Amino acid sequence: MNAAPLADALKRSVVIHDRTAIETAIAKMAVRIRNDFAGSVPVYLTVMHGGLPFAGQLALELGARGLDLEFDYLHATRYRGAQTGGKLHWKHRPATSLRGRRVLLVDDIVDEGHTLAEVRDWCRSEGALDVRIAALAVKAHNRCVPGLTADYAGLSVPDRYVYGYGMDYHEQGRNLPAIYALE
Template sequence: MNGGLIPAGQLLTQLTFYHRMHYIHATRYRDNQGTNELTWNYRPDVELTNEHVLLIDDIFDEGITLKAIVEELKIENPASINCCVLLNKEHDRKVKDFNVDFVGIDVADRYVYGCGMDFHGYLRHLPGIYAIKEDQI
């Protein structure tokens, strides 16, 4: 979840309660194209049984990848799993029976980048959130 690195880094510095931080990386994308197969580049390497898990990601677009990750992590029997995203893209193409628990801001259905989200693999590092003009897509 490369996109979650910047939002997670910014959020975690604000948390004042005792917690552990770990990285996971799963994707459905190959050559910038979505697929139906979830591939783990880095699985959790800590015991999740009876732990409270907060997944932090950049954007809740269709939710296919995030839902698949949650389903995989449920096998580990955590006490709870919550999902936090910086952006929620507003449209009706989201997966059924799955919602995120915490949303920073809702955005229109536009191609957005920056603050963890990429533009063709680049520009994740930008400190702001930018959108491509609708006539440039």
């Protein structure tokens, strides 16, 4: 049994974005991304595990708008189940060559951005021509890594502990179809 049951967290949380709001935001993002990447086939890098639900939905929206993607993924984490981050730990690097390619990094949230900044820099060091970030949520605060922003952001979330739609509560709740905030 998990030391921090999801059911207890749900009792102390509020829905800040429901499934309809999330899907609407993703569809709007897809239009901008399709327009920006028209004429190319970007390497579509899903940041695991959190980016998976969002990346799947966004990929379908992009496909519906005629943008082809070359899929790969990466797994880099600073959290390892904790609520605060440490040193970046790579669990899987993409197998697709990034040299000379346009890359779209797809993740669940930009909080302070340390992980995404390191991953973005790694993509550039691998020879990517252009690296852009699509994030379902961006936390509303001013503590982000200087120079790191989501090029495509779906929703703003409060500066609280949020989970659902890819974001976890002690490695639980990633598959909830809404975004919750602890009160």
